[in-house]
Amino acid sequence: MTIEFETPKPIAQTQLVLKTVAEEMMRSKSRYFDEHEHEIPWDYMEFMHTAMKAMGAGSLAPKKEKGNGHDGGEQKEKRPSIAYQSLASQIEMLAWGDVGFYLITPGGGLGAAAVAAAGNDAQKEKYLARFSGEKPTLAAMCMTEAGAGSDTSSIRTRAMLDEKTNEWILNGEKIFVTAGDKSFTEYEKLGKGFLVVWASIDPSAGRAGMRSFVVEAGTPGVKIAKLEHKLGIRASDTASISLVDARVPFDAILGSPTVEKTTTGFKGAMATFDATRPLVAASGLGVARAALEFLKEKLAENGVQIRYGLPRQKLSNIEREVIDCEIMLKSAWLLTLKAVWMADNKKSNALESSMSKVKAGDVGTKITQKAVEILGPLGYNREFLLEKWFRDAKITDIYEGTGQINRLVVARQILGYSGAELR
C-alpha cells in the first residue's frame, strides 16, 4: 500500500468520453426536461445503454465478480479492483451533466446495488445479468413509506409466506421511489426491470424481521400510484407504489427467510447504504463541480481572476468564497474516493461512507447556493442551468439518509455507540 492520487488510466479515459456525453446528451436537454416533468428522455437512455455496452461497461451496476466487500464469496483477484472507484468517477461526471438524467441511467442503480450487497450468487446471476441485455433496463429500491422515512425500522409493509404456493405475499405502500416507474412499468423501449421492496417478515422482531424482496416489473397487485412533482431532478421519476397481495417467488427474498435474534435483515439495508452512500455523494459533487466551474467561468468573463497564493487578508470577498468552495469540493471528493477505494479493497467503510455523504450533502448545497448568490441576477435566471443545479443539488442532503442521519452514523462509529445509545 501507499499513498497515491494518480487517476487510473481506464478511469481517466472513460471520463473523457462521459464528459462529451454530459455536454451533448445531457446538458443540451436539461432545460427541456426540467420544464417538462414526467416526459422521458429516451434518446439519452438508449444512447447510454448502447454506449456503455460498447465501452464494455455493460451497466453502471457494480459487477458482481468485482464484489463490494459484502458478498462474502472467495475472490482470487491479484490486483485490487477499481470497480467502485470507476463507478463513483462515472457518476460524478454524469451528475456534472445532469443529476436527473443520471438517476435514470440504465444499469440498475440502487436496486442492483441492493442485490449486489445482500443477494446470494444465484440471485446476483439471475437479477443482474439483464442490465447488459438488448434494451435499457432499470431497477429501483423501495424503502421509504409515508410513515417511515429516516426511521426505516418502522416500515409497515408486510411480507407473508404462503406455504401452499411457497410464495411471498407483499402488502404496503411505498413512496419516493427513484426510477420506480421505469423499473416497474413495462415500457416497450425498456427491458424488464425490478423493484427491491423492503418489508417485514415478522413485525414483532423489529429490525431483525426486515427483508428485501425482488419484485419483477409488471407483477400483479403492484401499482404505480403517483409520480411526484419536485423542486429539482425532474427528469428522474419519483414514484409512489402500492402493493396489494402482490406475489413473488420464495427465492425473491434477499437474505435469510427466517428470523434469527440478530439484526441480519437490517444489516442488509445497511450494507447497501455503505456501498451506495459514497455513490450518492459522488453525484452531489458532480453538480457542485458544475456550479463552481460555471461560477469561475462567468467571473473570468467579467475580468475577475482568482489570485491563488495570496494571503486571506489580501483576497477579495469573491476570491475567498471561490477558494473556500474549491477546498470544500476537493476535500469532499477525496473523502468519497477513499470510501469507494475501501469498498474496492474489501475494507469495512461504514464510517467513511457516511462521512462522504455528510460532507457531500453540505458541500453540494453550499456551493450551488453560493454560486447563485455570487452571480446575482445571472444566477437566478433560467437562461442558465445554474439555478437548476441549485435545485438539483439539494436532494444530496436528503435521500440515502439525510445529513442528520448520516451524522448519527458517523457519531456512533466515532463514539462506539449503538443505535440505542445514540438515537
Next chain:
Amino acid sequence: MYSFEPNEEQKMLIETVGKYAINDLRPVAREAEEGKSLPPKLVAKGWELGVLQASIPEAYGGFGDRSAVTGALAGEELAFGNLAGALAVETPNLFALPILLCGSEEQKQEYLPKIVEGNWAPYTSALIEFAFDFDPNALKTTATLKGEEYVITGEKAYVPFAKNAEAMIVYAALDGVTQGFIVPKAAPGLTVENEAEKMMGLNALPTFRVRLDGVKVPLANRLGGASGHDFERILASMRVANAAAALGVSRAAFEYARDYAKEREAFGVKIAQKQAIAFMLAEMGTEIEAMRLLTWEAAWKLDAGKDDAFIEAYLASMGAADMAMMVTDRAVQILGGHGYIREHPVEMWMREGRGFAMFTGFAMV
C-alpha cells in the same frame, strides 16, 4: 492508482514518532507552555528519531530521500503530541530543506552533512514580517545587489530559535521576487531581539524578532547560487507542513473532547448521547479526515511534480487552518466551563488552532 494507506516504512515511522509524541511530548506540553520553554533533552530525543535525517540523501550525510507525504505524516504525528515540541524538533528543517530542494551543490555540501550528522542545532529561517497583510510573495525586507554582494535590509518576526542560531535563511524581495539568503550567525548588521516573542499560544517555542540593517552576504549565499531558485517550491512545502501540524493539533483536541463526552454526564445521560454534542463530534471527525486527504494529495502532488501542486498546497493550508479553528473551538465548547480552565489542554489547543492562519513559515516537510 488511487491509494489511501501509508506504506510499511511510513507506518513504522508513524508508530515511532507517535510513541514519542504521546510518551514524551504530550506529558510536558502544559508545563512547557506555562514555563515558556522546552526541555532541551526532549528536543534532542525528537531529533534522534531522524525524521529530517531520513529525508536527506546519503551523499549529504542522511539516509533517505525527501518525501513531502512522509513529512506530512510525521508532522501530524508530532503535532498530535505537542505543537511547540514538534516545531522545535523540526526547526532545522527550515534551513536544511530549502537547501536540499533549491540549494546549489556547494550549499548542499557545506551545510547538509553538518546538520544531519550532528546533534540538534538551531538552524532556522526568517520569513514572516510583522504586518497584518504579510504576504510571503511581497516581502518588505529587501535584498539589493551591490557589486559582489547582496545587501539585505528589513525586519523579521517569529523566527524560531533565532537567538542562538548557527545560521538562518532570510527571505527577502530581490527586485520584487522572494529569494532566500543564507545569513551566518555573526553577520554584521544582524540583530536578534533579546526577549522572545510573546504570543497568544505556542509559548514554549522560542521565536524572535530579527533586524537586518544592511547585512551583506556574498553572491554564493543566495539560495541556489547565482541564478537563485523558485520560492514557490519552498512555500508549498511550508504550507503542507502547516496543514499537517494543524491536523495533529486538531486530532488531539478532537480525541480529547470525544473521550470527555463519553465520560461526562448531564440530564442522566452521557453528553455524547445528545445529538448536539454527537453531531459536533461527527463534523469534527469528518473535517479532520477531509483536510487530511487534501493535505496528503497536496504533498503527493509536490512529490510527483504535478503542475497544480502549489495551488493544492495553498488550498490545503487554508482549509486545514479553518478546520483547526473549528475543531479546537468545539473541543472547548464540548468541555463547557471546564474547557476554559487551564487544567485541561483544550484551551491551549484552541489558542494554537487560531495560529495556523499565520504559522506558515514555522515548519517544512
